[in-house]
Amino acid sequence: MILTALIADDELIARQLIKSYLSDAPHIQIVGEASNGSDAVLQTIQHKPNLLFLDVQMPELNGFEALKELWPHHQPYVVFVTAYDKYALKAFEVNAIDYLLKPFDEERFRQAIDRVVSRIGPQPPSELTSLLNELLRDKADERETYLKRMLVKDGRRMSFVKLSDVLYLHSDSNYITLQTRQQGHIVYESLTLLEQRLDPSTFVRINRSYIINLDYVVEVETYFNGEYHVKMTNGQVLKWTRFYRDNIKAFYAKKE
Template identity: 55%
Template sequence: MSFRALIVDDEQISRRIIHTFLRDEPAIEVVGEAANGTEAVLQILQLRPDLVFLDVQMPELDGFEVLREVWPYHQPFVVFTTAYDAYALRAFEVSATDYLLKPFDRLRFQQAVERVKKPLAQRRDAEAIPTLLPLPAAVGPPAPGFLQRLLVKEQRRLFFVKSADILYFEADRNYISVHTAVHTHLIYQSLTQLESQLAPQDFTRISRSCIVGLNHIVELETYFNGEYLVKLLNGEMLKWTRNYRANLASFHGRQ
């Protein structure tokens, strides 16, 4: 029985040390490395490793932010590796299996690996986790917890789109088109679920199938039967249906 591991650290020498130590662990297969937080998120979601050796302080996203991004989609076991002991308590609050303080030797590393093998085997024996666990509070998003970025996939590429750049979302059956000024991306999610994750001061629902970014509205024009035409900064026109007229307060409150 072998398990897939990802090494995440912005220092090449640290990645090399962990990789070298893992050569003595036939049960652990290294499937990739990442040198910053964003790359770590993409690698975790693409490779879906069983185990991640995760640094805390990194460019772009720190280790806890990485977990916050991937947790709704994939939940690997985590061994934190860092030069700072100040994060130890927070690491175990997010259910880390171990916390390796740099510089660690081969013996200490082997202890961490042995500690994670049992829960890895138990998860494998169970074949699958029925439901994703809730994100531990210690890595939860800062209040109020609304999406600042959206992870999208195009072919084999995964990348982030800032919420502030999104003009509107448009639902089509089980998919949502994410419209920015320059691109349109597809995500698989319900509009109702997405709506609950968006900041109400920045987004509001204007119809059964559309959520608009309030910052991108130029003007509203009265239409038939209590409906409105919504003109966006890029010139596009949307319809604000009367079933969602109550949400007009979101727009008027910005004036």
């Protein structure tokens, strides 16, 4: 059985070392390399490797953040790679997952490979999924974090849209349009669930169908029956309904 692997590490030397060690493993085929967290997510979703060597400290997205992005789309076996022993958590000491503490030698690398390959199957075992879910929850609890980007798909191409570039989010049935100054991007998501993952100091729900980015609001004008008209920088005028009028406080707090 030929297994596929992807190497995600911002250090070229580290990627070359892993490639060198894998050259003696004919049953493992390298399908891609990534030097930052965002690229690691995109390539993992694109190539769907069985095995992911994932550096913890990377630019754009760290290893844990990258894993949170890709996990709903593809769930590979993961070997974490880190230069900091504080990330070598005891929780990794299960047969389904491993870590490599830099600098590691070939013997330690072989142990990690043997450990994962001995358990590999069509899907990661339930203990790996549970462990990673718990790990991601723990990392999220360390500080309050909000979405900074979203993965969008256009045909066979995938890319990230920075939420700081989004003027507003518009829900229509079972999909949401992320509207930037240049274009709209479609994602299949619930607006209510997505709202919980957005920074409330920047993104505010103004009616059942719209969440706006306060950074792109030109003015708010009072309307009839306790409602408001919101003018965005692209000229779009949206209605801030009475049901959500308490959220107007966020607008004034943003302007102070």
